[in-house]
Amino acid sequence: MKKHLLSTSAIALGVAMAAPAAAQEWDVSFGGYMSQHVGYVDVNGSANAGQDYDGVNILSNSEIIFTPSITLDNGLTFGVNVQLEGNNSPGSQIDESYMTISSDTLGQIIVGGENSAGYKSMVGAPGVTTMYINSPSISAFIPFSNAYPGGFRQAGLSSFTEVAGNNDVQRLTYFTPSFNGLTVGISYAPTASAGQNAGAVAAGNLDRNANLSDIFDIGVNYSQTFGTTSVTLSARYGTGNSAIVGVSDPETWGVGAQIGFSDFLIGGSYAENNNGAAGGVGGGLPADYGSNNKGWNLGVTYDIAGPWAVEAVTYQGEVSTATGKARYEAYRIGASRDLGPGVDWDIYLAQVNSHNGGVGAARLTSNGTLIGTGINLSF
Template sequence: MKKQLLSTSAIALGVALAAPASAQEWDLDWGGFFNTHVGYASVDGNAASAAAPGTDFDGVNVFVNREIHFTPSVTLDNGLTFGVNVQFEADNSSAPSANVDETFMTISSDTLGRIILGNENSAGYLAMGSVYTPGIGSMAINSMSLSGFIPLTGSAATQFRGAGMSSLTEVGRNNDTTRITYFTPSFNGLTLGVSYAPNGVVNAANNNAFDRNATALTDVFDVAAMYSQSFNGVDVGFAARWGTGESNVAGIDDPETWAVGGTVGFSGFTFGATYAENEGGGNNIKGNALQGLGSRDSEGWSIGVNYDLAGPWSIGAETYQGEVKNAGFNADEYEAYKIGGSRELGAGVSWDIYYVYAESSDGVTGAEIDADIIATSINLSF
């Protein structure tokens, strides 16, 4: 499938040392996506897991992922483009009902680069999104989306923005915290990026003064590099990132994250792989309330391939393998495999069919779950 939903996070800007503009008009643009999955799951688990004997997670279910994006922009006489990106969760059936997801200002210029100001993921996250492992359709196994069909156990149920579940990581597993990000212009396909967030706590409150001595994670820095180029019919893309923040908790070191990834495309094939690590800064003791800061170290890798058939169909396969360490115990583990096909039905409309096998385990409690999912989805991108 040719479209990528991750592109909603890739808007940026430059430096605004500009004279007042004259009579430009705003482009009041909007868009989004609406993906609906219908599938059948078969779930097995041992007595320590959520799928213990006596429970029943088997059967048909519906999983939805949908957002509406408002993206107005204006280009001034000097060439600078100013924009806004506000992303609404178009969901009335879960905790983030009707909440705003990402919301940020953008400024962009061909010569000055790109800047993002507001609640958005880091430069490192966005860089790794540029080489997201090939996989068919809109059901991501390189994330926690499978929880819409099956229960997960161990860290698989809590490792959002951590390498145990996804190569799209953040320092301390923060998410969409208020930050400043800058990307350079492309130099023959090479783009560099840097981000800074004052407050790195997960879901930190916006527009609030905060006591740095009493805040678990502050001063989060991320750096990234992306490269994209085509050579005689071969398309290549590479990305690398590293990030760290300052721990303000006694006995807990500064957390870090790093990742690398790449894709290669030729003759209808696209191959890709990623590897990521989170270092929590703590002692790998489970249940730390600080989540990513001071919690357990994690790592994960993915590999995938797509092939564009003649006509509207694409097929592909992928896997993600992750683990989260426990002091004195086995690691929590997550692994998932997906194969499937996707057919383009028209402009911004596609139909997926896919099969997923997934396992998750808790190295401390011994809980284990494995599941099979066969599903179909209609994906709208507008």
């Protein structure tokens, strides 16, 4: 990430007033990314009856990330991370917004709207292209929500889960320093019902009798290299207090691993969400969420001599519903070419098959095939 230093007189004056007798200065920097995908899609299935999704579509995804920081004489580094969405969306224009406090001996403290320690500790199947199937991203081309009730940050669609599917809520997180490659993190969020990045003023005061509350997450990550072999292992667990009488507290857990040797990288993960009962608990979960989400992914990449790398990856998800086991199957093969510093070109073929678990006339399906290409810029 390139660092762009701002040296206007106003900023210089602000730094001088903050630390008049010290040599510390704020490193006011920013970076970000932009991905533009163009693909041809063929969609079919009973859930899409009377609708026409076939043809060419375009997906844009971009953010500008501001990361000012300062290191004090005592060795503590204070930093800010604010992620501005580069595309209009129904949600907030700010993705994540949080403060960090870190040092080599302290580890790292994160305060603000960010994912949990469990989420941040997880690893899964590797990939080289950015048309993600271990997330709902591919739904921009292949609409499957009418057939499959798996949701964002739920194991039915992604092994990178959160308790009851919360996302970037106000949270306090601590990560230990790395001990020979081992890092442990723990998080606490007062509620998942305030919405992404909303503080107490925006969300209103927290009534624990009416909201999912007191969410705890723990994550463990171990990463080490042995000769020419690299190993990364991860595990996480999270739970919260349900406000619904007679409904058990929601939980999520997962494990993941990656092993690299020669020019190959192989990895996968497995995760579950137990949301207490059909209908979910708090956090704005829709009524068609099942009481249990589970999913796994597996993938391999190969770095070809030269600028190309290739991949093969799958995600398999399942959601318990009143009508049966709804299923999501996604497959992707692709290649990515390094065009220069921070510039990649992707080509890929992806397939999604999904259904709602119904029988006979109640069975809804949504299937699609995508052939696409994308340019990814990272700066």
